[in-house]
Amino acid sequence: AFDVLVIGGGPAGAAAAIYAARKGIRTGVAAERFGGQVLDTMAIENFISVSHTEGPKLATALEQHVKEYEVDVMNLQRAEKLIPAEGPGGLIEIQLANGASLKSKTVILSTGARWRQMGVPGEDEYRNKGVAYCPHCDGPLFKGKRVSVIGGGNSGVEAAIDLAGIVAEVTLIEFDSQLRADEVLQRKLRSLPNVRVITSGLTTEVHGDGTKVTGLSYKNRNTGEVHRIDLEGIFVQIGLVPNTEWLKGSVALSPRGEIEVDARGQTSIPGVFAAGQTQTTVPYKQIIIAMGEGSKAALSAFDYLIRMAPV
Numbered sequence: 001a002f003d004v005l006v007i008g009g010g011p012a013g014a015a016a017a018i019y020a021a022r023k024g025i026r027t028g029v030a031a032e033r034f035g036g037q038v039l040d041t042m043a044i045e046n047f048i049s050v051s052h053t054e055g056p057k058l059a060t061a062l063e064q065h066v067k068e069y070e071v072d073v074m075n076l077q078r079a080e081k082l083i084p085a086e087g088p089g090g091l092i093e094i095q096l097a098n099g100a101s102l103k104s105k106t107v108i109l110s111t112g113a114r115w116r117q118m119g120v121p122g123e124d125e126y127r128n129k130g131v132a133y134c135p136h137c138d139g140p141l142f143k144g145k146r147v148s149v150i151g152g153g154n155s156g157v158e159a160a161i162d163l164a165g166i167v168a169e170v171t172l173i174e175f176d177s178q179l180r181a182d183e184v185l186q187r188k189l190r191s192l193p194n195v196r197v198i199t200s201g202l203t204t205e206v207h208g209d210g211t212k213v214t215g216l217s218y219k220n221r222n223t224g225e226v227h228r229i230d231l232e233g234i235f236v237q238i239g240l241v242p243n244t245e246w247l248k249g250s251v252a253l254s255p256r257g258e259i260e261v262d263a264r265g266q267t268s269i270p271g272v273f274a275a276g277q278t279q280t281t282v283p284y285k286q287i288i289i290a291m292g293e294g295s296k297a298a299l300s301a302f303d304y305l306i307r308m309a310p311v
């Protein structure tokens with residue numbers, strides 16, 4: 001059995017594993033995709049002390065740093081169930097999708113988040129065939145083409161500004177009657193000649209020719225009228241969903257599915273901690289913050305272990 005078992009291999013999970021391993025305790029990491037969202041990121045310029053790096057490069061560095069320690073890295077492993085220990089000092093069990101189960105005295109949950117989908121016809125069918133979620137990754141594929149950005153929060157407006165420099169034209173569609181992005185971003189957006197903004201618009205369908213996206217339909221929420229736009233790409237920027245469905249019924253989750261933690265990263269189950277984008281208490285979803293939270297959770301787990309009665 002492990003002393004600390006980390007579930008998730010993004011910045012939070014990697015930091016947790018390093019901090020735990022440096023205490024000389026048995027540490028494991030099970031991750032569906034080691035590197036996490038960093039793998040989908042291009043330029044990173046706010047990772048303090050590193051003025052510029054790229055996602056895949058940082059992901060490789062994370063893995064290398066973890067592997068400098070005696071950490072059992074189990075990549076491509078998806079956790080499906082958490083079973084709390086039977087009594088104080090008992091072992092917590094994590095069941096994996098491959099049928100195996102792992103046991104540990106403490107567990108750190110750092111399963112991050114994923115893009116929220118629109119849930120309209122055509123979205124799944126044309127995912128990666130015109131429907132995209134990561135402007136930094138896929139923007140250049142639409143050079144000179146027409147795209148739409150769904151969502152007028154900070155990420156949607158940032159995506160539209162970013163894409164406007166690459167593509168022919170951008171149509172930003174916001175569900176609300178006004179954009180929700182910071183004013184400075186909105187001002188920048190309005191200064192761009194090839195961006196059109198539609199508010200009170202609800203996307204209803206993604207159209208395609210069987211192999212790629214050809215357009216989308218949206219409903220004007222004021223008039224009920226449905227309009228069709230011809231385009232080649234759709235960037236969905238309507239937020240992130242925490243990867244915590246598998247924890248329902250075990251640790252306490254917020255109504256939005258985020259894990260409830262205290263200031264030390266402790267969840268509602270003794271010995272189970274959470275770190276990074278899955279946590280309720282972390283408002284800014286950033287790499288450096290996820291790493292800080294991961295380190296904190298590992299130190300809290302260690303603190304918990306040294307207070308455990310010898311079994």
Ligand code: FAD
Nearest residue numbers: 008009010011012032033036037079112276277285286287
């Ligand atoms: P994640 O990175 O989401 O990692 C979660 C890990 O858990 C992954 O390894 C995943 O495979 C695994 N996992 C999920 N479910 C399971 C399961 N059931 N079982 C096992 N493993 C599981 N931040 C910045 O600071 N600067 C930037 O410039 C920046 N740019 C970004 C650009 C893009 C396009 C994106 C998507 C994000 C960007 N971010 C940026 C945000 C940053 O990537 C995240 O805040 C950070 O990755 C969160 O780390 P995390 O460890 O909490 O979660």
